[in-house]
Amino acid sequence: MAHVIDGKKIATEIREDLRQEVQILRDRHGIVPGLAVVIAGADPASQVYVRMKRKACEQAGMASFHHELPGDVSEQVLLDLIGRLNADTAVHGILTQLPLPGHICEQRVLEAISPDKDVDGFHPYNVGLLTIGSPRFPPCTPQGVMELLRVAGIDPRGQRVVVVGRSNIVGKPMALLLLAAHATVTIAHSRTPELMRVVREADIVVAAVGRPRMIKGEWIKEGAVVIDVGTNRLPDGSLCGDVDFDSVVGHASFITPSPGGVGPMTIAMLLQNTVNSAKARV
Numbered sequence: 234m235a236h237v238i239d240g241k242k243i244a245t246e247i248r249e250d251l252r253q254e255v256q257i258l259r260d261r262h263g264i265v266p267g268l269a270v271v272i273a274g275a276d277p278a279s280q281v282y283v284r285m286k287r288k289a290c291e292q293a294g295m296a297s298f299h300h301e302l303p304g305d306v307s308e309q310v311l312l313d314l315i316g317r318l319n320a321d322t323a324v325h326g327i328l329t330q331l332p333l334p335g336h337i338c339e340q341r342v343l344e345a346i347s348p349d350k351d352v353d354g355f356h357p358y359n360v361g362l363l364t365i366g367s368p369r370f371p372p373c374t375p376q377g378v379m380e381l382l383r384v385a386g387i388d389p390r391g392q393r394v395v396v397v398g399r400s401n402i403v404g405k406p407m408a409l410l411l412l413a414a415h416a417t418v419t420i421a422h423s424r425t426p427e428l429m430r431v432v433r434e435a436d437i438v439v440a441a442v443g444r445p446r447m448i449k450g451e452w453i454k455e456g457a458v459v460i461d462v463g464t465n466r467l468p469d470g471s472l473c474g475d476v477d478f479d480s481v482v483g484h485a486s487f488i489t490p491s492p493g494g495v496g497p498m499t500i501a502m503l504l505q506n507t508v509n510s511a512k513a514r515v
């Protein structure tokens with residue numbers, strides 16, 4: 234039976250450490266790390282994520298600047314807001330909650346954020362730094378996975394890792410971080426033939442697909458580590474991962490639940506990137 238990695242507990246400990254770091258920054262240097270979150274439109278899932286990020290900031294003693302724009306906001310208004318946030322010395326991190334409304338060019342908005350404040354790590358400059366192995370702001374979800382592995386005592390060095398999913402937000406940066414940690418990495422996606430056979434070769438599987446419970450126990454090599462990034466809402470309103478936990482738990486050595494695994498780590502890493510951005514000003 235796999236050991237279940239408790240992402241919620243690990244994230245809570247990281248957030249407590251960050252609270253203390255924030256206190257020190259405030260007391261010794263008069264700096265209060267500030268995160269600006271920009272949301273456009275009323276997508277219910279985005280609203281929930283933004284609320285969680287705001288609450289997490291406040292609990293850590295950080296400043297949170299909330300900018301809620303209507304769904305029909307023009308791209309120029311959004312770009313102007315980002316320009317002001319770039320110039321605001323109280324703001325150390327800026328994130329735009331994705332997805333943006335369809336009429337707005339997401340890439341243009343991400344590129345407008347100053348790379349120094351790009352705590353999501355999506356600006357091409359920061360993507361480049363990650364690619365050459367010197368990340369400044371590693372994207373929060375993959376960074377959270379690396380932290381879960383570290384705390385669980387799992388070293389990816391020399392391990393065969395299969396990342397299922399190749400998005401810019403999760404799959405690709407995940408593969409780059411694992412590569413930097415000396416894993417042998419395969420990235421699988423919707424055009425990968427014989428996916429089950431590919432996954433069965435892995436010592437570590439990272440699922441970032443967006444398909445409820447797609448990865449089954451029979452796909453998993455005995456003793457493999459299984460990390461479930463997936464967060465899928467089912468018709469009854471409940472959440473589940475991309476991994477079929479019940480059938481996988483008997484084959485894996487370690488497994489993350491979803492919810493309660495990678496999700497809480499994403500927010501903890503966002504706060505950590507913002508605190509690091511503020512520390513760079515000391």
Ligand code: NDP
Nearest residue numbers: 374398399400403422423441442443462463464495496499
């Ligand atoms: P995307 O939809 O952007 O990417 C999904 C990836 O999965 C694509 O590369 C796609 O392949 C691949 N894929 C889809 N179907 C299959 C299939 N049948 N077989 C193999 N590969 C497939 O999703 P994200 O990367 O943004 O998110 C992935 C999951 O992670 C979602 O459940 C999301 O909710 C969750 N998530 C969780 C976060 C957290 O904090 N815990 C943060 C971000 C995401 P192709 O490229 O060929 O289309």
